[in-house]
Amino acid sequence: MLHVEIDGAVPTTAQLHRVAVVNYGHFTSMQVRGNRVRGWELHLRRLDEASREMFGASPGAERVGGLLRHALAGAPREVSARIAVFARGGDVSVPTDTPDLGVMVSLTDPVAETRLPPWRVRAMPYLRDAPHLKHTATMGLSRTRRAARAEGFDDALFTGPDRLVLEGSIWNLGLWDGETVTWPQGPKLPGITEQLLTAGLDRIGAPTRTRPLRVDELAGFQAAFACYSWCPSQPLADVDDIAFVNPPAAYALLDEAWAAVPWETV
Secondary structure, eight states: OEEEEETTBOOOHHHHHHHHHOOOEEEEEEEEESSEEETHHHHHHHHHHHHHHHHSSOOOHHHHHHHHHHHHTTSOSEEEEEEEEEESSSOTTSOOSSOOEEEEEEEEOOOOOOOOSOEEEEEEEOOOSSTTSOBSOOHHHHHHHHHHHHTTOSEEEEEOGGGBEEEESSSEEEEEOSSOEEEEOSSOOOOHHHHHHHHHHHHTTOOEEEEOOBGGGGGGOSEEEEEETTEEEEEEEEETTEEOOOOHHHHHHHHHHHHTSOEEEO
């Protein structure tokens, strides 16, 4: 299934051409179940804050919510949704006081949020532009991920100076030492799934922390997982030559925390 709308209508060729060739915009992705989304308010805040930083204006939560509801009206109850904000015209390198912002809603088949076999991950030096934004400039991300796969790995884990662990290609890294879930600290995207899982862990009384971590320090953890909208806790088999046991207790804890995250109506 693929359904795309721009500002509540079937997009024209000119509109799609604009989105395809002007690489300046941002987006958020989510799983929708019966017009409900985990972290809906966080998605709205992400879109608002990124729009104001990138364009100096925002489409507004009411408009974004209305456009998603319009796209969902004829869709199956379970879908994956992506909401993107872009400039409908003009030279994006020239600031304007009145940007004409477009909102594109894309619906595709749902993701089951089930775990795949543990991934083998390659630590590779790469820092995304404006890493705190979920923007559309993904060439460097894809190039680094492609290089990791060419070496036989499933994905890449981005690192900064002094082998500081940052983030995965399209995911955040979570670690468990037998008691506490740790998130690496550094220039990275504050993933909504990471935020929700942290809140869920807090609800069930499980400790979490965020601190700088180098790649060699990963050896001190029992479990490592990728956290993103497709799966909140996808196990990692290893990072380079550092292997993880991934005991069932870790994923029982993460499942309990994720089940504690409420659904919000769009």
